[in-house]
Amino acid sequence: MSEDVEGWRHRAAALADALVERGVVTDPAWREVVASVPRHVFVPAFYDDSSGLVTGDAPGWLDAVYRDDTLVTQRMEHGGFEWPTSSSTRPSLMLRMLKLLDVADGMTVLEVGSGTGYNSALLSERLGSANVTSVDIDPELVDAARGRLADAGYTPVVAARDGALGHAGRAPYDRVIATVAFERVPYAWVEQTRPGGVVLADVRPRGMTWAGALARLTVDGESARRPFVECTWGFMSARPDVSRPGVPEGGHIDATSVRTRTSAVGADALHAPDLSLLIRQRLPGVTAFLGADGAQVTAPDGSWADVSGGTVEFGGPRDVWAAVEGAHAWWGARGRPGVESFVLEVDRRGQRFAMVGALG
Numbered sequence: 001m002s003e004d005v006e007g008w009r010h011r012a013a014a015l016a017d018a019l020v021e022r023g024v025v026t027d028p029a030w031r032e033v034v035a036s037v038p039r040h041v042f043v044p045a046f047y048d049d050s051s052g053l054v055t056g057d058a059p060g061w062l063d064a065v066y067r068d069d070t071l072v073t074q075r076m077e078h079g080g081f082e083w084p085t086s087s088s089t090r091p092s093l094m095l096r097m098l099k100l101l102d103v104a105d106g107m108t109v110l111e112v113g114s115g116t117g118y119n120s121a122l123l124s125e126r127l128g129s130a131n132v133t134s135v136d137i138d139p140e141l142v143d144a145a146r147g148r149l150a151d152a153g154y155t156p157v158v159a160a161r162d163g164a165l166g167h168a169g170r171a172p173y174d175r176v177i178a179t180v181a182f183e184r185v186p187y188a189w190v191e192q193t194r195p196g197g198v199v200l201a202d203v204r205p206r207g208m209t210w211a212g213a214l215a216r217l218t219v220d221g222e223s224a225r226r227p228f229v230e231c232t233w234g235f236m237s238a239r240p241d242v243s244r245p246g247v248p249e250g251g252h253i254d255a256t257s258v259r260t261r262t263s264a265v266g267a268d269a270l271h272a273p274d275l276s277l278l279i280r281q282r283l284p285g286v287t288a289f290l291g292a293d294g295a296q297v298t299a300p301d302g303s304w305a306d307v308s309g310g311t312v313e314f315g316g317p318r319d320v321w322a323a324v325e326g327a328h329a330w331w332g333a334r335g336r337p338g339v340e341s342f343v344l345e346v347d348r349r350g351q352r353f354a355m356v357g358a359l360g
Helices: 005-021 028-036 061-065 091-101 118-127 139-151 187-191 267-271 273-282 320-333
Strands: 045-048 052-055 071-078 081-088 109-112 132-136 157-160 173-182 193-203 213-220 223-230 258-262 287-290 294-298 304-308 311-315 342-347 350-355
Touching: 005 028, 005 061, 005 091, 028 091, 028 118, 045 081, 052 061, 091 118, 091 173, 091 193, 091 213, 109 118, 118 132, 118 139, 132 139, 139 157, 187 193, 187 342, 193 223, 213 273, 213 342, 267 273, 267 287, 267 294, 267 320, 273 320, 273 342, 273 350, 294 320, 304 320, 311 320
Parallel strands: 109 132, 109 173, 132 157, 173 193
Antiparallel strands: 045 052, 045 071, 071 081, 193 213, 213 223, 223 342, 258 311, 287 294, 294 304, 304 311, 342 350
16 A cells, blocks of 8 residues: 555544534544544545546545445346445445444444455444444455454454344443345344344345435334434345345346337336335336436336336236336325335334324
């Protein structure tokens, strides 16, 4: 590393002050945490769209690390494309979530999605390493994060396992935070959280970083519920297994009969975070592929629709775009409510989504 890494302290302090000025950080304790944790230790290299891999000996690397930017740190080839599979998320989003987590001294936290280890370091600096547990599906990431944490002076428990299963051996936790997006909140997280504790998760369709919201759930006995919290841009999606990125996968399409019709609802309906979230709650397992001029929607039963302009071409056992139109009509009739108008409840029976006040 050719840059003066000793200069990281004033950069970290400047980042902390900028987050305070923007109102992201309001607790002095978190300001000190941001100023104290060396982010560069956790991001020794990152990918830049124009220049490729940027390493510690590249000019401007240290400045980039301490800007409020998401830095992609791992990529994977899949289906002929390079997909990001890990990153150091922009600090403003991380600190916003840590504020929502509402921790206090002595609390224990489970983090799902170790990634680079930077968020684990922030939690360890705030609560002490002994109170922090972090899991990630990728053993390579876990090993690297554990080493970087140790280099920075932190020793939380970091384990390689499917984040959807949590880490029962260290439960119960006062707080669970997922720094990777899930389509459904796993009930294991509720089971592993103390009554009165909080589960904070990014609920987002796979691959749709712009369409989703934060679920800040308060655990009450065997269930957890609360209204969603707006978050237009979130985390990359959880990987189904370590060998694949968390991107939409095309399923079986029933092309035995193809029909065409018109629709007043275009592909842009899938771009609205609130409506898009509602559509996916009404169509479990639906996958959407958005292009410049339209979109394709596929369902697990083989139903599909290609939408371009005002034309819908569809097939399979049902008209899947009709379900999108139904969600759009329901949403419009209620004044196009934002994500904060919806409540999420998670229990042993699964996940339910409704207007605030509708769940009994």
